[in-house]
Amino acid sequence: MSIWRRDIVSNLRLLAGVEGKTAGEPPIASMGATNPPLIEEPMFILDHIVSDGAQVTRPSIDPYREPIETEVYLFGGKLRFTMPIIIGGLTGVYPQHIDAVILAGFRLGVGVHLEKLLRLQLGTEVRGHVLLEVSEDGLQSPQNGPLVLRIEGVGELARVRRVLKSLAHSTQLVARIPSTANSLFYQEIVKSGFQTVIIDEDLGGVEPLEVSLSEADHMLKRLTINGFPARYLMGLIAASNRIRSSSDIFKLGGLGADACIIREAWRIGVDYKPEMPAHLLSERIENLLIGMQREIKLLMGAAGVSSYQSSIVGSRELFRAIDLPYHVCEKLGVKPAGE
Amino acid sequence: MGAGFARVRLDSRPSWRVKAFAVSDTVAFQIFSMLEQKARVEVLSQPKPEYTSPNGALTSYTTYVEASYEALWQAVQEVNGELWSDGFKGRIYSWGRFVDVYKGVGYPLDVYNLYQMGDRGLEGDLWIAHTRQPTNSPGRLPVWSHPFSSGDWAIVHNGDISSFGSNMELLWSLGYKSFVGTDSEVIAYLLDYLTSFQHLNVQEAVKILCNRFNRELPDTETVRLFYRWRGAKLDGPFSVIAGFSDGDDVYMVAFADRFKFRPIIVGEDENYIYAASEEAQIRTISPEANVWTIEPGDYFLASLKRGVIYPGRTLHERFYILSTQLKRSAATKECIDASHMNYRMLNQAILERIKAGAAQVDIINVRGQRYIGVGLDCPVKLRIFGTPGNCLANLNKSLDIEVFGNVQDDVGDVMTGGRLIVHGDARDVLAQALQGGAIYVKGNAGNRCGIQMREYRDRRPLLMIGGRVDDYLGEYIAGGVIVVLGLNYLNTDVEIVGDCVASGMVGGRIYIRGRVSPGKIGLNPPKGDVMQYLRGLLLEGLLSTKEYKAVGSLKDFSLITLRDILSPEAVKRVSKLYVNKYWKELVVEYRRLNDDDMTILKPHFEEFGKVFNIAKEVDRVVEEEYFTVIYPKPDTPTRVEEPEEG
Known part of the structure; x- marks a missing residue:
C-alpha cells in the first residue's frame, strides 16, 4: 500500500490550491476520529500516536482569534523560522524551479534544504535561510548561512572533527546523519561543535525515524556543553520522504524535532510537474505552507498550547500512544493512552 | 481537598530545615539517615514529628541539617527518587533556610489546626496560604498539596500548565530525579534552579517562566536567553504567587500567563503587600488597601526591604x-x-x-x-x-x-436585561455574552470584556467603561455596543485598550476614545513575518525600497495601513498572511461621534455622567474628543459564481 493514501494527497492538494477553491485553508473532514490507528490502517509508529487534547481546566485556544506561535529558532536563537517546516527534496526539481522554491520559502520565513550545491544565484540575504549542503573542502570557503555536512558513518566523525577544528566558530554547522540511535554519533557531534543535527531517514539507518529522533533528543539532553544540557544549545531536525502532513510534523515535534524537512509531501501537494510555470509553483508552495502552518496552529490550540518550540518540542506528556508495544512506548517516552 | 501555608522569615536559623512526610517514625529515621549517607550532609537534630498522624496518614517530620546547597539538593533528589519508586512511604517536601512549609489534606483550617499553627505563635515576613480542589492530580495525600517548595522558594499555583511535559524534560536533563507528578511543582524547581544554580536574579528567572509572546521581547539578547531556557517557559493557564529569600531580603512574586486565563490581583497598604486570586481575599485583611491587577503575561515583584519593585502594570494605568x-x-x-x-x-x-x-x-x-x-x-x-x-x-x-x-471576575455573564453600575474597577471576562441591559463601569476593566456580546431585535446590550481595558475587548462580538472612555488617561500616552481588540468580530460596534494602534485591532500576524514577506517581494521587484522602508519605519501596522502604502498587487500578495476563511474585514474609523452614533449612545452617556457624577467631563469628551469606531464591514452581495467554461 502506498503511504500516499488518497485522503492524505487530497488534503495536501486542497491546501496548496491544486484541488478545491479554498487554498491555504485547513480542510474540515468530519467530527470524531477519521484517522489511524483505529479507523485507517496504521502505517508507521506516528500513526499510533495521538495528541492529548485540551480539557476544562486547560482550555483550547482559537488560532483564528488569538495568537499562537509556530516559530522555531535555530542556531542558538540566531535564526528564526516562522514554522517548524523546512523544504527539502529539491534534487528532483528542475533547475528553472529552484529559485522559485527558495523564494517562496524565503517570503514565508521557511528554511530550504539544498542537498547539492545547485546553481544558486540569489542574494546573500536569501542564503541565510538556505541550509546548504557542502563537502568538507567546501567548508573552507566563506559562506553566508548554515552549512550542512552529510555524515553517514560513525567512522567519518573523527576525520570531520579534525576539519572542523580548523574552522571559524561563527560558521553555523549542521550534521546530516542517518536514522540512528547510536550514542557514539551524538557524542561526536556534540564534541565536534555542530549546532544542529538533521536525522535523515532517507540516508538509511537501522531505527525508524520516530525512535532515533526521540532517543537522540534524550541523549542530547544528557550530554553537556560546558555543563549545560547540549540539547538546549542545539537544534534537532527530522527529515524523511514519508513525512506526509502537518500532523506528522506536530507529532515528530513532540518526539523532539524542532523542525521537519518535507520532501515528497510538498511535491505531491503542489502536483509538481517540470513544465509548470514558476509562478504557479511558487503560489502553490506558499498556499501549502500557510495551510500547514494553520493546521499546526489548530493542533496546538486543541492541545491548549500557544508556543511551539517551548511547549510542543520534546513534550511527550502532550501525546499518548494507542496499540503500540510497551517497549516502543518506552523508547519514545510516550505513555500509552489512558495513563 | 488540599491546603497549605508557607512562611518566609529572614531571621531564621541559618542551617537547612528539611521537612519530610513519612508513614512512620521508622521511615522518617530512614529518610534522614539516607540523607546523611548520600552526601556531605550533617544532620543536626533528630527528626521531630510536627503532629500526630490521624488514621495512619503521612506525618510531617522536621530536622535541621548543615550542608552546601548543591550537596543537599543532590541528596534530596536521590532520597526522593528512591522513596518514590518504593510506594508512598515518604518524601522530602521542603528544604530551606528561610522557607517553612505546612501542608496537608483538608480545608485550610484543618491544616492550620493539624500543625497547631496558632498555638505555636509562628511569625513570618511573608505568608502564603492555599487551598485546592484537585482536578488533575490525586488529592488523598499531602504531597500533592500546595505550596510546593524547593530551596528557599515556595509557590502556589492556580491553573493547568500545558508546557508541563517540556518543563519536566528540562528538569530531568538538569538532574531532577523525582516528581510527585503535578504540573505545579515544576514552577518551584525551575525558579530555584534558575536562581540558585544559574544565579539569575529573581526578575530574570520569573520573566522566563512568564513566557511573553516572542513579538514582545525587547532585543535579540533576550530572544537568545529565552531560547536557551525554552524548557523553563510556562504555557497554558496559570497564576502563581511565590515567596523567596536569598538571605538578604524576602521577595514576593506574582505572575500570570500571557492569555490571563487565571485571576491574580495585588495590593498594598501602609504596612503590608498582598497578592491573591480575588480582591475579596485582600479586603478581608485590609479593607482599605490599594489593589490592582497584573498585565497579562507580566509579573509583580516586591520585597521586604524595597517595597514594590515592579508593579506589573505602569503606575498611571x-x-x-x-x-x-x-x-x-x-x-x-x-x-x-x-x-x-x-x-x-x-x-x-x-x-x-x-x-x-x-x-x-x-x-x-x-x-x-x-x-x-x-x-x-x-x-x-x-x-x-x-x-x-x-x-x-x-x-x-x-x-x-x-x-x-x-x-x-465574570460579572454580568449572559445578562439579558436590567442594569449594573460599578463605581470602581471590574476584572476579567466582564459582560461575557451580554444580551441586553446596560453595564457601566467607572474605573478600569480587565481581560476579555464584552466577548461574545450579541443583540436580538430590540435587545441591544451596552457596555460602557470609564477607564481602560486589557486584551481581547469584544472578542467574537456579534451585537451590541461597547464604549471605552479612558477618562483617567486623557492627555497621557496610555493606550486605553490592550491587544486583539474586536478579534473575530461579526456584529455590533465598539467605540474607543482616542486613536487605537492599528496592530491592536483584530489578530495580526507577527510584524517580523510580514516584513519577511515584504523582503521577498522586494527581491522580486514587486515592492520598491522606499515602500519597504516606509512599512519598516512604522511601529505598528495592519492590513489597512499596508493598503495606504503598497501597490494593490503587493497588498493582494501580503494579505495572504492576514486573511483566512474566518476572517471578516473590519471598518476602523477615527472621528468625532456623529448623530447616528448619538441616537444610541446619548441616553447612556447621560446616565453614565449622572450616576458617577461626572456629567461635565463626559459631555466634554463626547463633544470634543476623537473616537476609534470599529464595526464589521457590511456584507456585499455575494458574487454569483460563473459556470466554468468547457
Missing part, C-alpha cells in the same frame, strides 16, 4: 477605588449586613426583602459572596457596598444593581 468605608454611610439603615453570610444566605435575605415589598435593598460588608442577584427577576434596586464575588448579576433580567466598590 492603575485605578484605585475610592474608600468603600466612606460610601457605606450612604446605605440605608434597613440594610442587610453580609458580614457573616454565605452567598445562599445573602440571596435568601435579598429575596425576603423583595417579598416584603422593598423597592430598594442595600447590602453592606459584602466580601466575596458569589452569584449575588442571580435568579432574582424583579425590577428592584440593589445597592452593594463592598467587594461582591465572582458571577455577580449573571443571567440578570431586571435588577438594577449598583456596586460601591470593585467587582471581581
Whole structure:
C-alpha cells in the first residue's frame, strides 16, 4: 500500500490550491476520529500516536482569534523560522524551479534544504535561510548561512572533527546523519561543535525515524556543553520522504524535532510537474505552507498550547500512544493512552 | 481537598530545615539517615514529628541539617527518587533556610489546626496560604498539596500548565530525579534552579517562566536567553504567587500567563503587600488597601526591604477605588449586613426583602459572596457596598444593581436585561455574552470584556467603561455596543485598550476614545513575518525600497495601513498572511461621534455622567474628543459564481 493514501494527497492538494477553491485553508473532514490507528490502517509508529487534547481546566485556544506561535529558532536563537517546516527534496526539481522554491520559502520565513550545491544565484540575504549542503573542502570557503555536512558513518566523525577544528566558530554547522540511535554519533557531534543535527531517514539507518529522533533528543539532553544540557544549545531536525502532513510534523515535534524537512509531501501537494510555470509553483508552495502552518496552529490550540518550540518540542506528556508495544512506548517516552 | 501555608522569615536559623512526610517514625529515621549517607550532609537534630498522624496518614517530620546547597539538593533528589519508586512511604517536601512549609489534606483550617499553627505563635515576613480542589492530580495525600517548595522558594499555583511535559524534560536533563507528578511543582524547581544554580536574579528567572509572546521581547539578547531556557517557559493557564529569600531580603512574586486565563490581583497598604486570586481575599485583611491587577503575561515583584519593585502594570494605568468605608454611610439603615453570610444566605435575605415589598435593598460588608442577584427577576434596586464575588448579576433580567466598590471576575455573564453600575474597577471576562441591559463601569476593566456580546431585535446590550481595558475587548462580538472612555488617561500616552481588540468580530460596534494602534485591532500576524514577506517581494521587484522602508519605519501596522502604502498587487500578495476563511474585514474609523452614533449612545452617556457624577467631563469628551469606531464591514452581495467554461 502506498503511504500516499488518497485522503492524505487530497488534503495536501486542497491546501496548496491544486484541488478545491479554498487554498491555504485547513480542510474540515468530519467530527470524531477519521484517522489511524483505529479507523485507517496504521502505517508507521506516528500513526499510533495521538495528541492529548485540551480539557476544562486547560482550555483550547482559537488560532483564528488569538495568537499562537509556530516559530522555531535555530542556531542558538540566531535564526528564526516562522514554522517548524523546512523544504527539502529539491534534487528532483528542475533547475528553472529552484529559485522559485527558495523564494517562496524565503517570503514565508521557511528554511530550504539544498542537498547539492545547485546553481544558486540569489542574494546573500536569501542564503541565510538556505541550509546548504557542502563537502568538507567546501567548508573552507566563506559562506553566508548554515552549512550542512552529510555524515553517514560513525567512522567519518573523527576525520570531520579534525576539519572542523580548523574552522571559524561563527560558521553555523549542521550534521546530516542517518536514522540512528547510536550514542557514539551524538557524542561526536556534540564534541565536534555542530549546532544542529538533521536525522535523515532517507540516508538509511537501522531505527525508524520516530525512535532515533526521540532517543537522540534524550541523549542530547544528557550530554553537556560546558555543563549545560547540549540539547538546549542545539537544534534537532527530522527529515524523511514519508513525512506526509502537518500532523506528522506536530507529532515528530513532540518526539523532539524542532523542525521537519518535507520532501515528497510538498511535491505531491503542489502536483509538481517540470513544465509548470514558476509562478504557479511558487503560489502553490506558499498556499501549502500557510495551510500547514494553520493546521499546526489548530493542533496546538486543541492541545491548549500557544508556543511551539517551548511547549510542543520534546513534550511527550502532550501525546499518548494507542496499540503500540510497551517497549516502543518506552523508547519514545510516550505513555500509552489512558495513563 | 488540599491546603497549605508557607512562611518566609529572614531571621531564621541559618542551617537547612528539611521537612519530610513519612508513614512512620521508622521511615522518617530512614529518610534522614539516607540523607546523611548520600552526601556531605550533617544532620543536626533528630527528626521531630510536627503532629500526630490521624488514621495512619503521612506525618510531617522536621530536622535541621548543615550542608552546601548543591550537596543537599543532590541528596534530596536521590532520597526522593528512591522513596518514590518504593510506594508512598515518604518524601522530602521542603528544604530551606528561610522557607517553612505546612501542608496537608483538608480545608485550610484543618491544616492550620493539624500543625497547631496558632498555638505555636509562628511569625513570618511573608505568608502564603492555599487551598485546592484537585482536578488533575490525586488529592488523598499531602504531597500533592500546595505550596510546593524547593530551596528557599515556595509557590502556589492556580491553573493547568500545558508546557508541563517540556518543563519536566528540562528538569530531568538538569538532574531532577523525582516528581510527585503535578504540573505545579515544576514552577518551584525551575525558579530555584534558575536562581540558585544559574544565579539569575529573581526578575530574570520569573520573566522566563512568564513566557511573553516572542513579538514582545525587547532585543535579540533576550530572544537568545529565552531560547536557551525554552524548557523553563510556562504555557497554558496559570497564576502563581511565590515567596523567596536569598538571605538578604524576602521577595514576593506574582505572575500570570500571557492569555490571563487565571485571576491574580495585588495590593498594598501602609504596612503590608498582598497578592491573591480575588480582591475579596485582600479586603478581608485590609479593607482599605490599594489593589490592582497584573498585565497579562507580566509579573509583580516586591520585597521586604524595597517595597514594590515592579508593579506589573505602569503606575498611571492603575485605578484605585475610592474608600468603600466612606460610601457605606450612604446605605440605608434597613440594610442587610453580609458580614457573616454565605452567598445562599445573602440571596435568601435579598429575596425576603423583595417579598416584603422593598423597592430598594442595600447590602453592606459584602466580601466575596458569589452569584449575588442571580435568579432574582424583579425590577428592584440593589445597592452593594463592598467587594461582591465572582458571577455577580449573571443571567440578570431586571435588577438594577449598583456596586460601591470593585467587582471581581465574570460579572454580568449572559445578562439579558436590567442594569449594573460599578463605581470602581471590574476584572476579567466582564459582560461575557451580554444580551441586553446596560453595564457601566467607572474605573478600569480587565481581560476579555464584552466577548461574545450579541443583540436580538430590540435587545441591544451596552457596555460602557470609564477607564481602560486589557486584551481581547469584544472578542467574537456579534451585537451590541461597547464604549471605552479612558477618562483617567486623557492627555497621557496610555493606550486605553490592550491587544486583539474586536478579534473575530461579526456584529455590533465598539467605540474607543482616542486613536487605537492599528496592530491592536483584530489578530495580526507577527510584524517580523510580514516584513519577511515584504523582503521577498522586494527581491522580486514587486515592492520598491522606499515602500519597504516606509512599512519598516512604522511601529505598528495592519492590513489597512499596508493598503495606504503598497501597490494593490503587493497588498493582494501580503494579505495572504492576514486573511483566512474566518476572517471578516473590519471598518476602523477615527472621528468625532456623529448623530447616528448619538441616537444610541446619548441616553447612556447621560446616565453614565449622572450616576458617577461626572456629567461635565463626559459631555466634554463626547463633544470634543476623537473616537476609534470599529464595526464589521457590511456584507456585499455575494458574487454569483460563473459556470466554468468547457
